[in-house]
Amino acid sequence: MLNLHIVNGPNLGRLGRRQPEIYGTVSWGDVMDNLRKDFLNCRLEDFQSNHEGALIDYLETLADRGADGLVINPGALTHQSYALRDAVAALTLPVIEVHLSNIYARESFRSHSVIAPVAVGQISGLGIDGYRLALLHLALRLGSGS
Numbered sequence: 228m229l230n231l232h233i234v235n236g237p238n239l240g241r242l243g244r245r246q247p248e249i250y251g252t253v254s255w256g257d258v259m260d261n262l263r264k265d266f267l268n269c270r271l272e273d274f275q276s277n278h279e280g281a282l283i284d285y286l287e288t289l290a291d292r293g294a295d296g297l298v299i300n301p302g303a304l305t306h307q308s309y310a311l312r313d314a315v316a317a318l319t320l321p322v323i324e325v326h327l328s329n330i331y332a333r334e335s336f337r338s339h340s341v342i343a344p345v346a347v348g349q350i351s352g353l354g355i356d357g358y359r360l361a362l363l364h365l366a367l368r369l370g371s372g373s
């Protein structure tokens with residue numbers, strides 16, 4: 228069974244309540260419940276932190292956890308964290324970067340990702356569907372899952 232991890236960065240723990248006009252009204256708990264129903268053939272694990280170091284510590288554990296793939300929404304760290312980028316670059320598993328909003332249609336500082344060059348690809352602007360599509364790609368790429 229594929230073991231896929233979803234990591235969310237700063238401020239994404241308040242999904243559903245944080246600027247719902249931009250990020251939607253669905254809570255992260257509900258997102259995960261639905262993803263687990265959609266990906267019955269995968270073991271999905273999720274982690275969120277508002278702290279850069281905690282996110283990096285978590286990424287460093289992925290190999291020991293037997294992770295096969297990673298979906299990451301780094302929040303605002305997307306735009307400026309070379310430390311998180313280095314941690315992603317050090318991973319040997321496929322990584323998909325996801326953004327709920329279209330980062331290219333907002334403030335100019337959001338239109339640059341330091342993570343994208345070290346990810347397999349990026350999904351931006353498709354709301355919570357972005358997570359589902361990223362997991363689908365990982366399942367297809369890795370040869371199992373829904």
Ligand code: DQA
Pocket residue numbers: 237238239300301302303304305325326327328329330337
């Ligand atoms: C975000 C976009 C970032 O610019 C922002 O800082 C976030 C969320 C998104 O999912 O659209 O926290 O990553």
